[in-house]
Amino acid sequence: MKKIGLFGGTFDPIHNGHLIIAEFLRDELNLHEIWFIPSKLHPLKNNKDITSADLRLRMVELAIQNNEYFKVCDIEIKRVGISYTIQTIDDLLKSYHNLYPKFFFFIGMDNVNELHRWKDPLQILKKSQVVAFGRPGFIPEDSCKQYLPYIQFVYVPLLEISSTDIRNRLKEGRTVRYLLPDAVWQLIKQEKLYR
Numbered sequence: 001m002k003k004i005g006l007f008g009g010t011f012d013p014i015h016n017g018h019l020i021i022a023e024f025l026r027d028e029l030n031l032h033e034i035w036f037i038p039s040k041l042h043p044l045k046n047n048k049d050i051t052s053a054d055l056r057l058r059m060v061e062l063a064i065q066n067n068e069y070f071k072v073c074d075i076e077i078k079r080v081g082i083s084y085t086i087q088t089i090d091d092l093l094k095s096y097h098n099l100y101p102k103f104f105f106f107i108g109m110d111n112v113n114e115l116h117r118w119k120d121p122l123q124i125l126k127k128s129q130v131v132a133f134g135r136p137g138f139i140p141e142d143s144c145k146q147y148l149p150y151i152q153f154v155y156v157p158l159l160e161i162s163s164t165d166i167r168n169r170l171k172e173g174r175t176v177r178y179l180l181p182d183a184v185w186q187l188i189k190q191e192k193l194y195r
Contacts, residue, residue: 017161109134
């Protein structure tokens, strides 16, 4: 059985905080690999101003290129329309059944209170081990209490880095040095992103 972490997101752009979380969870959960899954269209977000899927995929590839345990999975980029987590997990279970995978699906603790808004949350919890990462102090709302017994909570060191803050800093002409990998920064400059 191969233990694989699934780390989805828009990654617009991917930053060092994402990489630290992924490496910490890989070590903490003794995972064989982490698969980064950039989303094409997010069902619960405004996708109007999102960077093109191809460029976000390229940023992820550049960010993880020096970690042998990190892989990129373009399943949602290739899919037409909005991707739902349950659809991605089902497709991965079919495509990689020969690995006998056990998938660990990562979500930030703040997303636990949003699970009731996801498509088929109970099926997600049944077909993967959902891992909620964050700092101590999470307070679950009533809407998610039925899911809590099936979620593994892991406390991780979080840096106060966000993709939104990086985009805003770049719009304002401020530095983003050390917030994201150099290779990602070079691509952002080359493509004149977030200006």
